[in-house]
Each structure stands twice: as C-alpha cells, then as structure tokens.
Amino acid sequence: MNTTTAVLSSRADIPSALDVAGLALMRDLRLAFRKRDEIAQPLAFFAVVMTLFPLAITPELSRLREIAPGVLWVAALLAALLALEHLFRDDARDGTLEQYALSGRSLTWLLYAKTAAHWILTGLPLALVAPFAGMALGAPAHALGGIVITLAIGTFALSLIGAISAALTLGTRRGGMLLSLLTLPLAVPILIFGAQATDLAMRARSFAAPLELLAAFAVLGVTLAPLAAAAAVRISLE
Amino acid sequence: MNWTWFHRLGSPPHVYRLARTLTPWFAWPAALLIIAGLYGGLVLAPPDYQQGDGFRMIYVHVPMAILSIMIYTIMGVAAGVGLIWRMKVAHAVAASCAPIGASITVAALATGSLWGRPMWGTYWAWDPRLTSELLLLFLYLGYMGLRSAFDDLQRADRASALLAVVGLVDVPIVHFSVVWWNSLHQGSSLLRLGGPTIYTAAMLVPLLMMIFGFMLYFAAILLMRLRGEVLRRERTASWVKEALAT
Amino acid sequence: MNGLTHFLAMGGYARFLWPCYGITFAVVFLNIYWARRLNARARSEARRRLAMREELVLEEQA
Numbered sequence: 001m002n003t004t005t006a007v008l009s010s011r012a013d014i015p016s017a018l019d020v021a022g023l024a025l026m027r028d029l030r031l032a033f034r035k036r037d038e039i040a041q042p043l044a045f046f047a048v049v050m051t052l053f054p055l056a057i058t059p060e061l062s063r064l065r066e067i068a069p070g071v072l073w074v075a076a077l078l079a080a081l082l083a084l085e086h087l088f089r090d091d092a093r094d095g096t097l098e099q100y101a102l103s104g105r106s107l108t109w110l111l112y113a114k115t116a117a118h119w120i121l122t123g124l125p126l127a128l129v130a131p132f133a134g135m136a137l138g139a140p141a142h143a144l145g146g147i148v149i150t151l152a153i154g155t156f157a158l159s160l161i162g163a164i165s166a167a168l169t170l171g172t173r174r175g176g177m178l179l180s181l182l183t184l185p186l187a188v189p190i191l192i193f194g195a196q197a198t199d200l201a202m203r204a205r206s207f208a209a210p211l212e213l214l215a216a217f218a219v220l221g222v223t224l225a226p227l228a229a230a231a232a233v234r235i236s237l238e
Numbered sequence: 239m240n241w242t243w244f245h246r247l248g249s250p251p252h253v254y255r256l257a258r259t260l261t262p263w264f265a266w267p268a269a270l271l272i273i274a275g276l277y278g279g280l281v282l283a284p285p286d287y288q289q290g291d292g293f294r295m296i297y298v299h300v301p302m303a304i305l306s307i308m309i310y311t312i313m314g315v316a317a318g319v320g321l322i323w324r325m326k327v328a329h330a331v332a333a334s335c336a337p338i339g340a341s342i343t344v345a346a347l348a349t350g351s352l353w354g355r356p357m358w359g360t361y362w363a364w365d366p367r368l369t370s371e372l373l374l375l376f377l378y379l380g381y382m383g384l385r386s387a388f389d390d391l392q393r394a395d396r397a398s399a400l401l402a403v404v405g406l407v408d409v410p411i412v413h414f415s416v417v418w419w420n421s422l423h424q425g426s427s428l429l430r431l432g433g434p435t436i437y438t439a440a441m442l443v444p445l446l447m448m449i450f451g452f453m454l455y456f457a458a459i460l461l462m463r464l465r466g467e468v469l470r471r472e473r474t475a476s477w478v479k480e481a482l483a484t
Numbered sequence: 485m486n487g488l489t490h491f492l493a494m495g496g497y498a499r500f501l502w503p504c505y506g507i508t509f510a511v512v513f514l515n516i517y518w519a520r521r522l523n524a525r526a527r528s529e530a531r532r533r534l535a536m537r538e539e540l541v542l543e544e545q546a
Contacts, residue, residue: 030397138430164404168397172387181383182401185376186408189415228404231321235396281491291495298508338515345511352504356497455512462519466526479529 017106021113022099029092031157042083042122043129049075050133055125065138072134072147073154073191076126080155081180083122084162087114088233092170101237107230115163115226123155139202147203153214154194160221161186167232189215239244250252250468251477253327257461257468264458271451276445286441290447295353297445301452302346303367306374309456313381314406317399326471330376332402333385338456340378347371366420378403397480438453 015023032039053063053071066069091097091114100110130151131144139147165182169175193210202209246252279297286293313335320328352370362368381398385396388394472478494501 019311061415165401168384168401169387171393171397176386178383178387181376182380185373185380186261186404187409188373189408192415192419196419225405229398232397232400235393235400237398238391285495290497292497292501293528294494295497295504298505302508337518341511341515341520345508348507349504350515352500356500453519459519462516462523466519466522467525469523469530472530479534482527482531482534 002070017109020103020105021109024110025113025117028114029120032117032121033137038086039121039125042079043125045075045082046075046079046126047133049078050136054137054176061138062103067200068134068137068139069195069202070136070184072130072151073195075133075163076130076151076155077158077184077187077191079126080123080158080162081183082116082164082176084159084179084183085176087118087159087163087166088170092236097233098237101234107233108226111163111167111229112222113232115159118163119159123159124152126150126155132200140204143198143202146207147198149212150194150197150201150204150207153211153218154190157190157218157221158183158187159192161190161216163229164225164232167229167236170233171238190214193217244336248323248325248327250327250330250472251481253330254465254468254477254481257465259463261458263463264454267453268451268458271447271454275447275451277446278440278447282449283440284438285462286395289357293441295349299346299353300445301347302342302349303371304449305452305456306339306343306346306371306455307337309342310374310377310407310409313339314402317402318406321399321403323397326395327468329399330464330467330471331460333395333467334460335386336378336382338377338459338463340382342456343371343375343378345433347375357450364420366413366417369420370417372408373412373416377409381405395471 050071058064088097101107127148130147134144134147163181165179168178172178193214195206197210197214243467275297279294283289313332316328316331319325320332350371354363355361384396384401385398388397489508
C-alpha cells in the first residue's frame with residue numbers, strides 16, 4: 001500500500017530530503033482526505049467547547065466580548081491537543097513511522113512534513129472557523145482577520161510543540177491525558193501572546209508586537225521542534 | 239590535569255560508594271546552617287518596618303523558590319548528559335531530582351501563598367513569580383508522569399530526559415511570557431511578592447545561611463536517592479552483591 | 485514565659501508564619517523519608533534479583 005516507502009528505499013538516484021518530505025506531506029494529506037470526518041472532529045469539538053462558555057457564564061454579548069480571545073484560544077488549544085493524538089498514531093501502528101526512521105532520509109524533515117500536514121488538516125481549519133466563533137462571542141467585524149492570523153500562527157506553533165510530546169507518549173498506555181499534560185505547560189507562551197494578540201485585534205489596536213513574538217516562537221519551533229520530535233520518535237521506537 | 243575522578247563518576251559502583259561517603263559531609267553542615275539561619279532569622283533579626291514579623295516567612299519561601307528552579311536546571315542538565323553520552327548515572331541523577339524538586343516547588347507555592355495572604359489579602363494571586371512556580375510544578379509532574387508511563391526503565395529514562403531538556407529550554411521562555419503577561423494588567427504589579435523594605439545585614443545573613451543550608455540539604459538528599467536509583471539500573475551482579483553486604 | 489509567647493505570636497502573623505515553616509519542614513522530612521524508602525526498596529529488589537539469578541545458575545549446574 002505504501003508507494004512512498006517503496007520510493008524511499010528503492011530509488012537509485014537519491015531524492016533530496018526536501019523531495020521526500022514533500023512526498024510524505026502529500027501522502028498524509030491524501031490519506032486524511034479519505035477519512036474526512038476525522039478532519040471535522042476537531043472543528044466540532046472546538047465549536048462545542050466554545051459554546052460551553054456562554055452557557056456556563058452569561059449570554060450577554062458585551063461580557064462575552066471581554067473574554068472572547070481567551071475562550072477562542074482555550075477552545076482551540078484543547079481541540080488541537082485532541083487532534084495531536086492522531087499525528088503519529090496510524091503511522092506508528094502500521095510501521096510507517098519505523099520505515100521513516102530506518103529509511104536513512106532525514107527523519108527531521110519527514111516529521112516536519114507530518115507536522116505541516118497535521119496543521120493543514122487541523123490548525124488551519126480551526127483558524128478559518130474561529131471568526132464565526134468570534135462573532136458568536138461578540139467580536140467586532142474588523143477583528144475577524146486578526147483572529148484568523150493569530151490563531152493560524154498559534155496553532156502552527158502548537159502543532160510543532162505537540163509533535164514532541166506526541167512522539168514521547170507514543171509507546172505509553174495512557175497516552176492522551178499525558179500528552180495534554182505534557183504539552184500544556186510548554187504551550188503557555190503561545191497561549192499568552194496569542195490571546196493577547198487576538199485581544200488587541202478585537203480592540204482595533206495594533207497587535208503587531210505580540211504577533212511578532214508569536215511568529216518568533218513559531219520560527220523557533222520550526223527550527224528546533226522537529227529535531228526534538230525526531231529524537232523522541234527514535235526513543236519511542238527503540 | 240588528571241580527569242580520572244571525572245570519568246569515574248560514570249561508574250555506578252563508584253558512585254554508589256562515593257554517595258554514601260559524601261552524604262554526611264553535606265547533611266551535617268546543612269543542618270547546622272539551617273538551624274543557625276532559623277535562629278538568626280526568627281530570633282535575632284528585628285521586625286520589618288512594613289511587614290512586621292511577617293517578613294520572616296522569607297526565610298523559608300525564598301530558599302524553596304530558588305531551590306525549585308535550581309533542581310529543575312540540574313535535572314535538565316543531567317538528563318541531557320544522560321541522553322547524549324548514554325550515561326546511566328546521569329539518568330539516575332535526573333530521576334533522583336524530580337520528586338525532590340516537585341515537593342520543594344509545592345512548598346514554595348504554599349509558603350508564597352501563606353505569605354501573600356497577610357500581605358495582599360489573598361491566598362493566591364496571579365503574579366509572575368507564583369504563576370511561574372505553578373507552571374514549574376506542572377513541568378515536574380509531567381516529567382514524573384511520563385516516567386511512570388513506561389514499564390522499561392531505560393525507555394523511561396530516555397523519554398523523560400528529552401522532555402526535561404525541552405522543558406529546560408522552555409522555562410526561560412515561559413517565565414518571560416508570564417512576566418510580560420503580568421505586566422500588561424497593571425493592577426497586579428502592585429502585588430509583586432516583594433520582600434521587606436530594607437535589607438539589613440541582620441536580615442540578609444540568616445537568609446543566605448538558609449539558602450546555602452538548603453542547597454547542601456538538597457545535595458545530601460540527592461546523594462541518598464542516587465544510591466537507590468543507581469542500584470535499580472544495575473544488572474551485573476558482581477559489584478551489587480558486594481555492595482549489598484556492606 | 486512572656487518571651488516565648490511573644491515569640492510564638494510573631495507580631496500577629498503566627499497563623500500564617502508557623503504553617504509556612506511547618507509545610508517547609510514537613511517537605512524536608514518527607515524527602516528524607518522518601519529517600520530512605522527508595523533505598524530500602526532498591527536494596528530488597530536487588531537482593532531478590534540476585535537470589536533469582538543464583539537460583540538459575542544452580543539449576544543450570546544441576
């Protein structure tokens with residue numbers, strides 16, 4: 001079934017790490033598309049969680065508007081955490097992950113591709129759906145673009161960090177809860193700056209400063225996280 | 239420069255014996271310093287102008303807070319060494335640090351909370367230091383949780399070591415974010431867990447004694463736990479048999 | 485006695501200060517206890533492993 005691994009192990013002229021990563025990315029996207037309801041689940045979870053807050057606190061839009069950035073980010077964080085369990089699960093189960101590790105191609109790049117695919121499938125849709133949630137929480141129209149951008153970058157950084165904890169908890173039994181517990185403290189900077197950026201956007205103020213910091217974290221994550229995740233995967237496969 | 243002593247630190251039987259010999263050398267000075275610090279801080283030091291006798295809580299809170307971070311750093315570095323050079327002893331050090339660090343972080347939080355109540359009127363405040371301490375506790379608990387999720391000790395060592403290293407890199411970032419977050423919301427800047435108004439020698443010396451005394455105490459406990467952790471990681475019978483007899 | 489009462493009262497902060505010190509030293513002694521317990525368990529586990537190994541050796545020889 002795995003044309004990708006066949007390509008990896010049998011070609012005489014060795015494709016670059018980038019080519020291989022690209023193949024892995026397309027594979028993940030294609031496979032996910034066959035199970036479209038799995039893409040919808042994090043979104044549905046996000047919507048449900050987001051709904052809980054008005055139910056638990058107040059229906060008044062004026063008050064909801066105050067807490068809207070926080071609610072959006074917490075709901076997005078929780079949805080992203082749930083989705084992280086799927087990042088490696090299938091590939092670990094059918095041995096593809098092992099193939100990646102043994103393939104002699106850069107595991108870091110392959111994991112980067114997997115993480116990018118994961119974000120395209122979960123974080124990005126979340127960021128695109130968030131403006132609707134924001135409106136439901138009383139966010140003004142001019143803030144919607146800001147909501148999309150801040151959540152897009154934030155969820156990307158989250159996927160990167162989450163890949164590390166997902167890889168670490170691969171071999172364990174109570175993976176899901178532990179994964180969340182491990183990822184959340186590490187994700188606090190993303191939450192703080194992301195929520196602040198969204199908050200400023202909603203107040204029609206310049207949110208460049210926290211956004212830039214958020215982007216800086218994302219860049220830092222891009223450079224370091226896949227390395228750590230690759231190490232974690234190797235440890236899990238030992 | 240003779241580096242033999244350093245290389246021998248990688249040898250479990252050597253460390254097992256060395257830890258036993260060294261423990262009293264840390265434990266007794268620690269006890270003396272702490273007792274002296276307690277006397278200096280509780281009895282000798284005069285009450286503070288603003289906080290009265292309440293400032294004396296500093297003599298336990300600050301050492302606990304400093305130690306909580308120091309232990310995490312040591313844990314992260316030891317984990318990194320164990321990961322890179324595949325040293326069982328290094329992993330044993332990291333494993334030993336975790337419960338000590340976690341309990342001390344709880345103490346730091348509790349003492350901070352008790353200090354906060356008379357000073358700010360509330361048992362909890364989202365000030366940068368307390369919030370960072372809380373996140374540090376979560377990091378410790380995550381580390382210990384990951385460890386216990388593995389049946390194989392070696393896998394547990396390596397996985398938790400990676401987590402510790404990642405956490406170590408993240409701790410400054412987390413702290414920076416929390417400080418920034420806190421500064422945004424002006425009200426709480428008044429609630430910074432400040433100390434007494436003036437630091438006189440009479441106040442400062444006992445504090446330094448307590449800090450240093452607790453550091454020595456930590457070293458003693460670490461050495462104690464290290465023996466047990468080293469033993470758990472040893473498969474070969476030869477030195478174990480001999481060691482158990484002593 | 486007045487001196488002791490005054491000392492224990494800690495200028496009115498007693499109900500925060502003494503629990504503060506209490507928790508700290510509870511942690512101090514707990515860690516000592518945990519360390520000793522860990523070592524005791526490690527030793528008994530090591531002894532058991534040794535005994536099992538020696539039993540295996542004896543069985544092989546038999």
